[in-house]
Amino acid sequence: MSQDIHVVIEHLRGQVADISYVMLAAARVLSKGTGGEVVAVLLGYNAQELVMSLAADRVLYLNHPTLADFSSDAYRHTLAALISEKEPRAALFGNTSIGADVASTLSANLGLPLVSACRNFHIDDSTLKFTSQICGGKIMAEGELPSPTALVTMVPGGYKPEEGKSSQPPQVTLITVPVPEDQRVILKQYIEPESGDVDITRESILVSIGRGIQNQDNIELAEELAKALGGEVCASRPIVDQGWLPTTRLVGKSGKQVKPRIYLALGISGAPEHVEGMSESETIIAINTDPGAPIFNVAKYGAVVDLFDLVPVFTGKIQEVRST
Amino acid sequence: MKILVPIKLVPDLVEELTIDASGMALDSTWMRLIINEFDDHAIEQAILLKERGGGQVTILAPDVEGIDEVLFTAAAKGADQLIKLEGDFEGGVNNHALARIFATIVRELRPDLVMTGVQAHDDLDGSIGPLLAGYLDMPYVGYVYGVRVNDGKGIARKEFPGGLIAEMEVTLPAVLGIQAAEQPPRYVAVSKVRQTMKSATVEEREAVGLDLGGGTTISSMFPPEAGERATIIDGSVDEIASRLVEVFKELGVL
Numbered sequence: 001m002s003q004d005i006h007v008v009i010e011h012l013r014g015q016v017a018d019i020s021y022v023m024l025a026a027a028r029v030l031s032k033g034t035g036g037e038v039v040a041v042l043l044g045y046n047a048q049e050l051v052m053s054l055a056a057d058r059v060l061y062l063n064h065p066t067l068a069d070f071s072s073d074a075y076r077h078t079l080a081a082l083i084s085e086k087e088p089r090a091a092l093f094g095n096t097s098i099g100a101d102v103a104s105t106l107s108a109n110l111g112l113p114l115v116s117a118c119r120n121f122h123i124d125d126s127t128l129k130f131t132s133q134i135c136g137g138k139i140m141a142e143g144e145l146p147s148p149t150a151l152v153t154m155v156p157g158g159y160k161p162e163e164g165k166s167s168q169p170p171q172v173t174l175i176t177v178p179v180p181e182d183q184r185v186i187l188k189q190y191i192e193p194e195s196g197d198v199d200i201t202r203e204s205i206l207v208s209i210g211r212g213i214q215n216q217d218n219i220e221l222a223e224e225l226a227k228a229l230g231g232e233v234c235a236s237r238p239i240v241d242q243g244w245l246p247t248t249r250l251v252g253k254s255g256k257q258v259k260p261r262i263y264l265a266l267g268i269s270g271a272p273e274h275v276e277g278m279s280e281s282e283t284i285i286a287i288n289t290d291p292g293a294p295i296f297n298v299a300k301y302g303a304v305v306d307l308f309d310l311v312p313v314f315t316g317k318i319q320e321v322r323s324t
Numbered sequence: 325m326k327i328l329v330p331i332k333l334v335p336d337l338v339e340e341l342t343i344d345a346s347g348m349a350l351d352s353t354w355m356r357l358i359i360n361e362f363d364d365h366a367i368e369q370a371i372l373l374k375e376r377g378g379g380q381v382t383i384l385a386p387d388v389e390g391i392d393e394v395l396f397t398a399a400a401k402g403a404d405q406l407i408k409l410e411g412d413f414e415g416g417v418n419n420h421a422l423a424r425i426f427a428t429i430v431r432e433l434r435p436d437l438v439m440t441g442v443q444a445h446d447d448l449d450g451s452i453g454p455l456l457a458g459y460l461d462m463p464y465v466g467y468v469y470g471v472r473v474n475d476g477k478g479i480a481r482k483e484f485p486g487g488l489i490a491e492m493e494v495t496l497p498a499v500l501g502i503q504a505a506e507q508p509p510r511y512v513a514v515s516k517v518r519q520t521m522k523s524a525t526v527e528e529r530e531a532v533g534l535d536l537g538g539g540t541t542i543s544s545m546f547p548p549e550a551g552e553r554a555t556i557i558d559g560s561v562d563e564i565a566s567r568l569v570e571v572f573k574e575l576g577v578l
Contacts, residue, residue: 012484070490072454073463097467097484100443101501104450108423108458114450115540132540133548136337136445139350143542153450184463184495188479193487205577229577241365241504247487254467254483254503262577269337271445283575285568286554292340294548301571302554303564314565321569321578 001148003036006091008043008079009054010098012070013190016050019094021164022156024055026121027092028163030145031057033123034089040170041091043067043078048172055166058173060086066179072101073185080109081177088149090128095153096253103153113146117272120158121145133157136271137294156276197248198232204261205231208251208278209239212267212288212307216244221311222266228318234258236274252277266307270295287311325379325473327370328435329403330426330456331363333388334446343545349416350545359394362441368505369471370439371402377473380404384429386413386422392526393517399524400512406524411531418539419447423455425531430460435497437478442466442501449540453501465492466501 005027010017020040027038040056045068051059060082066074079102083091093099095117107114117132119140128145133155145152200206207226213219219233226233233249240250251258253273263281268274270286270293278284279298286299287307296302303310335341336356344351370381382405383398385391395406409425411417430438443451457464469489470481478494483503494500557567572578 012488017485071492072465097482100451101454101464101466104419104454105458105464107420107450108455109461113538113540114420116447116450129543132448134446134448135335135341135350138337138341138547139343140546140548141448141542142544142546143540146540184498185465186493188491188493191481191489191491193489229572237504242508250487253485255485255487257486262572262575284554285571290338292547296554296556297548299554301557301568303557303568305561305564309561310564313561314568317565317569318572318578321573 001087002089003034004039004086004088005030005034005036006039006041006083006086006088007056008041008091008093008099008102009050010094010096011044011047011050012098014050016053017094017096018161019096019154019156021055021161022159023092023094023154024164025159026154028055029121029123030090030128033126033128036089039088041079041082043075051172052169053165054170055164056170058171060175061172062175062177064179066183069187070098071183071185071187072105073183074179075102076105076109077180078177080106083112083149084110089147090145090150090152093151093153095155099153103151107151112149112151114151114153115143115146116153118152118154133272136269137275137297138292155272157272157279194246194248197246200232200234200249200251201256201258203232205229205264206234206258206260206262207231207264207266208234208236208268209266210236210268210274211238213239216242218308219244221308225311225315225318228315228322231260236268265295265299266311268295269293270298325373325377325437326382326433326435327373327379327437327439328382328384328430328433329363329366329370330384330438330440330452331367331394332360332386332422332444332452333357333390333394334360334444337445347544348542352416357388357390360441360444362443362502364509365505366439366441366502367398367401367403368507368509369502372506373471373473374402382407382433382435384426385409386411386417386425386531388413395526396520396524397512397517400517400520401510406526408526408528409531410528411534417536419449419452419455420538421534421536423452423459425534426452426456427459428532429529430456437473437496438462438499439471439502440499442468442503448542449538451501453499457499460499463494463498464501465494465498467503468500469504470506471500
């Protein structure tokens with residue numbers, strides 16, 4: 001049993017994902033409580049240059065052709081062997097398409113406790129505590145970090161990625177663990193995101209719609225407003241799943257990360273998966289009928305009003321200003 | 325092709341959530357439970373696969389308030405078999421315990437594919453899909469948006485951030501965590517659900533060896549800090565609209 005905190009570094013096609021830096025910052029908080037080290041765990045193939053910016057005390061690097069691209073099966077078997085051998089106090093994973101595919105299977109396989117959707121850690125009188133964000137961002141749940149090794153999936157928002165970056169390259173140890181030959185999950189090909197539509201990451205004003213827009217015909221209201229403002233329309237996940245807007249317009253965890261000057265959220269509750277894609281906007285303005293909607297926790301301005309009442313009037317006023 | 329879809333119900337986020345007197349859990353007195361929306365997509369994806377290539381779709385759920393209607397709705401959409409697990413679930417059950425019970429049914433029914441929602445908003449100890457895959461030592465792919473079966477292998481389109489998709493080939497039997505079905509979950513009229521109630525049956529199974537261990541222990545629950553809240557613009561619709569115009573002017577974009 002060690003007091004180290006392991007961080008499973010997420011990377012995709014040669015890029016370290018921001019959540020990796022967030023986790024390194026979180027691990028630093030825990031390591032101060034345990035007295036152990038922050039250990040970055042990198043699984044990849046010819047990926048050594050990815051370690052350069054990691055704010056870790058050291059890096060365990062598993063270099064193997066099977067790990068060139070993410071496969072839940074390869075990660076699972078490799079990490080099961082590593083965690084069993086090293087017995088860290090905690091192992092952090094992203095609550096993402098990579099980390100969430102692996103952490104739960106490891107918990108079941110190794111019989112280790114798992115904490116989901118953790119946003120931050122703190123030390124309370126030498127006890128390690130986690131705080132998770134659940135129920136679409138409406139509830140925070142706090143508890144003692146379970147032992148012996150706590151597996152944790154982390155959401156962004158608790159730490160800035162910059163806090164997990166360093167200009168001092170960490171010390172790297174190359175390690176080998178058995179990687180099984182017969183993989184049951186194999187990457188066949190990547191399919192690039194659609195292109196040809198407007199690039200919402202380049203827009204300075206975004207009018208974003210969520211479930212509150214109710215049906216496809218109402219999207220016109222948002223489009224008129226966006227046009228009056230000189231911006232574009234984007235959306236949260238339910239709108240894209242309904243097929244009302246193309247995936248090129250999706251903002252959030254599985255879509256685009258946007259940082260416009262103004263992000264006007266219409267009928268969006270503000271689930272963490274959406275907030276992840278827009279929280280860096282310069283000014284967020286939220287319109288929602290639910291005063292308890294988590295979107296008001298990230299917005300600078302808000303109004304508790306029915307968007308169907310407000311938007312036509314607001315669009316009219318904008319057009320008036322524009323025409324004078 | 326036998327497809328099993330384990331589902332669970334979660335608090336409806338449209339309703340106000342309150343924390344109970346213990347301060348450690350949600351108050352379930354007035355809580356309305358609805359199907360986890362990702363599970364609804366898993367049902368849709370299962371029925372789409374059945375329509376395309378034939379097969380049998382089984383829905384599996386723990387017995388909680390409102391589950392019968394959810395099961396009959398799935399039958400009205402095209403599910404063939406409905407299984408309800410009997411046990412003391414009303415006080416809530418963690419995902420580790422639920423996944424272990426689901427695993428007993430998977431071992432018995434031996435489906436080719438298990439499809440379930442990639443996550444649920446109340447997950448605190450991992451998600452059902454990968455836990456199930458772990459207990460059963462089956463391969464798992466999550467964040468799936470599109471599935472087909474080809475020469476006895478599953479082909480799952482897995483989403484990565486930014487809209488990138490990875491086409492993964494998976495050896496069957498496998499567990500898939502569905503992010504979204506290839507089309508929105510279909511609507512069925514209440515009258516059709518009522519009709520189905522007369523013809524379909526819900527099989528009741530005792531949850532064998534229900535062991536509630538393995539979950540995450542919570543010492544307190546609370547709403548997110550209020551300090552970060554937005555400046556709320558009050559007034560009539562016209563006043564709010566005028567104030568917003570001012571805000572846009574102040575921000576230099578008008």
